[in-house]
Amino acid sequence: MTTTNRRSPVNPAPAMHQERPPVDTSRPNPARRYDYWLGGKDNVAADRQSADQIAQVFPQIRTAVRENRRFLHRVVGFLTAEAGIHQFLDIGTGLPASPNVHQVAQNIAPAARIVYVDNDPMVVTHARARTTSTPQGATAYAHADLRSPQTILTDPAIHATLDLTRPVGLLLVAVLHFLDDHDNPHEAVTQLIEALPPGSYLAISHASLDRLPVHTAGQLAALTATGAHGSFHPRTRDEITAFLHDLEPVDPGLVPITQWHPQRAPKPETSTEETAIYGAVARLP
Numbered sequence: 001m002t003t004t005n006r007r008s009p010v011n012p013a014p015a016m017h018q019e020r021p022p023v024d025t026s027r028p029n030p031a032r033r034y035d036y037w038l039g040g041k042d043n044v045a046a047d048r049q050s051a052d053q054i055a056q057v058f059p060q061i062r063t064a065v066r067e068n069r070r071f072l073h074r075v076v077g078f079l080t081a082e083a084g085i086h087q088f089l090d091i092g093t094g095l096p097a098s099p100n101v102h103q104v105a106q107n108i109a110p111a112a113r114i115v116y117v118d119n120d121p122m123v124v125t126h127a128r129a130r131t132t133s134t135p136q137g138a139t140a141y142a143h144a145d146l147r148s149p150q151t152i153l154t155d156p157a158i159h160a161t162l163d164l165t166r167p168v169g170l171l172l173v174a175v176l177h178f179l180d181d182h183d184n185p186h187e188a189v190t191q192l193i194e195a196l197p198p199g200s201y202l203a204i205s206h207a208s209l210d211r212l213p214v215h216t217a218g219q220l221a222a223l224t225a226t227g228a229h230g231s232f233h234p235r236t237r238d239e240i241t242a243f244l245h246d247l248e249p250v251d252p253g254l255v256p257i258t259q260w261h262p263q264r265a266p267k268p269e270t271s272t273e274e275t276a277i278y279g280a281v282a283r284l285p
Contacts, residue, residue, distance in 0.1 A: 028229055030178055031094040031120045037065045042095045042126055050229045057219040058212075060274040065174075067275045068205055069097065070266045071257035072173050073104050075203045075281055078250075078261060080108040083283075085169040085201060087162045091117040091146050091192075092175025096130045101171065102139045111136040115161050117152055119145040146175060147183045149191040167199035167284075174277070176243065177207040180233050189243050198284055201250075204243055205257055205279040207234040212276050240278050247282035254280040 028050035032043040036051045043051075055061050079085040086109045090101050093116040105112035116127060116139070124143045133139040142155040152158070162168060170192060179185040193202060209217035224232040241254055252259065257279040258268035 029120055029122070030230060031118065031123050034065055034174070035095040035097070037062045038069070038097055040095060040097065042122070054220075054223065054229065057223055058216060058276070060270075060276075063270050064275045064277060067257055067268055067270055068174050068277055070268060071205055071260060071277075071279050072101070072171070072203075073099065073266055074261050074264045075171070075173075075279075076101050076104040076169070077108065077264060078281070079169045079201055079203070080105045080112060083169075083201060085167055086111060087113040087166065088169040088171060089115050089117065089152075089158065089162065089192075090171040090173070091152065092172065092178070093118050093123065093127070094174075095123050096127050100131065102131065102133060102137070106134045106137050109137075110134045113138045113140075113161050115140045115142060115158050117142045117144050117146075117155075119143070146172075146185075146188055147179060149188045153192070153195050164195065165197055167201070168196050170196060170200060170202045172202065172204045172243075173279075174205050174207070176204060176240075177233055177235065178231050180231055183231075186242060193247075193284060196284060200284045201281055202244070202247060202284065203279075203281045204240070205277050206240045206243075207232075208236060208240065208276060208278050209234045210237055210276075210278075211256065211273055234276075237278055240280075244280060244282045246285075248285055250281040250283065254278055 025044040026046060028046045032047040033051045036043040036048050088101055088105060102114040105114060118124060121143060124141055127141055131139050138161050140157040140161040142152060142157045144152040144155055176185050209220060223229065237254065244254065255278065256272040257275055257277045258270065258272050260279050262268050
């Protein structure tokens with residue numbers, strides 16, 4: 001990932017980043033596993049083995065991650081075109097998958113500005129090499145972790161790219177379920193929201209076992225409880241709703257992602273039961 005600033009919206013400014021830690025390929029990584037399910041090639045054997053084991057229990061997982069991407073595209077299109085949001089903070093962005101947030105937003109508003117954040121150094125490296133902003137806009141990247149929101153909020157890339165006195169679209173798409181309760185995910189979201197001005201928006205999607213058959217839900221819970229696949233903490237609809245506390249939900253509120261503005265492109269292509277993911281967009285008053 002290459003950080004850009006307002007004086008140079010496309011060219012890199014690598015001096016703003018510290019040296020990255022080595023990539024651990026011995027353990028599965030959520031971003032690389034997600035890439036594998038989407039049909040990408042930026043993954044290793046450990047990711048593929050983990051992904052295939054999860055798919056044996058929940059065969060619809062590839063469908064679910066594709067629908068999550070469609071949800072993300074609908075959200076960014078809505079926020080850019082209808083809510084007037086032209087700057088985004090995308091945390092837990094994962095490996096680049098076209099179209100990405102900046103492509104969707106800048107197709108509508110060429111001057112849109114986007115900062116991507118991820119805690120995986122491989123994501124940072126690949127996204128730097130592949131992402132190019134429009135001349136009018138900007139893309140930048142921060143290597144930081146949602147578990148430490150202040151490291152995100154103080155990253156130079158954010159302050160060089162976004163104007164935090166103007167509304168921002170905060171995207172937490174398919175990332176909060178990787179935080180256990182001891183990671184204080186609600187406090188992390190609260191800190192991020194408090195750093196944004198009124199009129200900003202929060203968009204989330206979050207895995208849930210609510211709508212899965214009891215047998216499938218039990219198998220998934222048992223598989224992920226081993227720790228071999230990394231941290232994974234699906235939550236109930238009520239638990240996910242708590243992340244939207246004191247915000248103004250955009251209609252239709254927190255719903256299965258296939259039911260969020262399904263008339264917008266790209267339209268959902270599957271049933272609610274095959275996604276096992278809730279999504280919502282809410283406005284900061």
